[in-house]
Amino acid sequence: xxxxxxxxxxxxxxxxxxxxxxxxxxxxxxxxxxxxxxxxxxxxxxxxxxxxxxxxxxxxxxxxxxxxxxxxxxxxxxxxxxxxxxxxxxxxxxxxxxxxxxxxxxxxxxxxxxxxxxxxxxxxxxxxxxxxxxxxxxxxxxxxxxxxxxxxxxxxxxxxxxxxxxxxxxxxxxxxxxxxxxxxxxxxxxxxxxxxxxxxxxxxxxxxxxxxxxxxxxxxxxxxxxxxxxxxxxxxxxxxxxxxxxxxxxxxxxxxxxxxxxxxxxxxxxxxxxxxxxxxxxxxxxxxxxxxxxxxxxxxxxxxxxxxxxxxxxxxxxxxxxxxxxxxxxxx
Numbered sequence: 001x002x003x004x005x006x007x008x009x010x011x012x013x014x015x016x017x018x019x020x021x022x023x024x025x026x027x028x029x030x031x032x033x034x035x036x037x038x039x040x041x042x043x044x045x046x047x048x049x050x051x052x053x054x055x056x057x058x059x060x061x062x063x064x065x066x067x068x069x070x071x072x073x074x075x076x077x078x079x080x081x082x083x084x085x086x087x088x089x090x091x092x093x094x095x096x097x098x099x100x101x102x103x104x105x106x107x108x109x110x111x112x113x114x115x116x117x118x119x120x121x122x123x124x125x126x127x128x129x130x131x132x133x134x135x136x137x138x139x140x141x142x143x144x145x146x147x148x149x150x151x152x153x154x155x156x157x158x159x160x161x162x163x164x165x166x167x168x169x170x171x172x173x174x175x176x177x178x179x180x181x182x183x184x185x186x187x188x189x190x191x192x193x194x195x196x197x198x199x200x201x202x203x204x205x206x207x208x209x210x211x212x213x214x215x216x217x218x219x220x221x222x223x224x225x226x227x228x229x230x231x232x233x234x235x236x237x238x239x240x241x242x243x244x245x246x247x248x249x250x251x252x253x254x255x256x257x258x259x260x261x262x263x264x265x266x267x268x269x270x271x272x273x274x275x276x277x278x279x280x281x282x283x284x285x286x287x288x289x290x291x292x293x294x295x296x297x298x299x300x301x302x303x304x305x306x307x308x309x310x311x312x313x314x315x316x317x318x319x320x321x322x323x324x325x326x327x328x329x330x331x332x
C-alpha cells in the first residue's frame with residue numbers, strides 16, 4: 001500500500017452534510033428502540049443523513065457479524081457460531097410496519113456458518129413482511145450463499161422478493177485484492193443469473209465500486225458481463241476507505257467519468273443506471289426507479305407477479321454528483 005494515497009483531501013463533490021434533522025433523529029431512535037441493525041451504520045455509508053432524513057433505510061438481517069473479511073467493508077468479521085434469532089423475521093416485519101415505508105431493502109451479513117447461508121431465514125422475513133405490510137415493496141440484497149444454486153432458488157421462489165440484488169463489488173481483476181478469498185466474480189455472476197432464471201420477470205440488480213485502481217476497460221468488461229447475466233439495474237459509486245486498516249483509495253473518480261460509465265451501461269442495455277461519486281448499492285435514486293417500475297401496473301399484485309421491464313426514464317433520477325433529483329426522492 002502507498003500511505004500517501006490516503007492523505008489526499010476529498011474533492012468537493014464528495015463532501016456531504018453531517019447527518020441530522022428531525023426525520024433523521026426520529027428514524028434513528030425508532031431503529032434503536034426496535035433493535036434493528038442497518039447497513040447504513042454498520043458500513044458507515046456517507047449517505048446515511050440524506051437517506052434517513054427522507055425516511056428510508058436498509059435493514060441488515062442475521063446479526064451484525066459477517067463470516068467474511070473484505071478489505072473494503074466496515075462490518076465486523078467473526079464467527080457467529082451458527083446462532084440465528086428465530087424471532088427476527090417476525091420482529092423485523094412488525095418493526096417495518098411501524099415505520100410505514102413503501103420500499104425496503106433487506107440485506108444480510110455472509111453466514112458461511114449456516115448450511116443454507118441464511119437463505120430460508122431471509123425468505124421467511126420477506127414472507128412475514130408481506131403479511132404485515134402487503135403493499136410494501138421488498139428488495140433483497142444478499143450474499144453468494146457459497147455458490148449453492150439451490151439456496152438462491154429457495155430465496156427467490158419461497159421469499160419472492162420484488163427485486164433480487166447481489167453485488168459483484170469490484171471489477172474482476174481486483175476481486176482477489178478487495179474481496180474475501182471465498183468470493184469470486186464468476187460466482188457472483190452465477191448467483192445473479194440463477195436468480196433471473198428462477199423468476200425471469202423479477203428485476204435483478206448489482207453494484208460496482210470504483211477508484212481502487214481499475215481501468216475503464218475493466219469497468220466496461222464488468223458491465224458487459226453483468227448485462228450478459230441478465231442484470232437489469234446497475235449502480236456505480238466511489239470507494240471510500242472506512243478506516244486506515246482498509247484498502248486505500250487509489251483515485252477519486254470525477255463526475256465526468258461517472259457520466260461516461262453511465263452512458264456505457266445504458267448502451268449495453270441496462271434498464272436503469274445510477275452512477276455518481278456518492279451512489280451506493282442501496283441508493284435512493286435506484287430505489288425510486290424500482291418503486292416506479294413495480295407500481296406501474298394498476299394492480300400492485302400484478303406488478304409483483306412481474307410485468308416486462310419498462311425503459312428507463314429519459315431524465316436520470318440523479319445528477320452528475322450522485323445526488324438524487326428532488327422529484328424522485330420522496331418515499332411515502
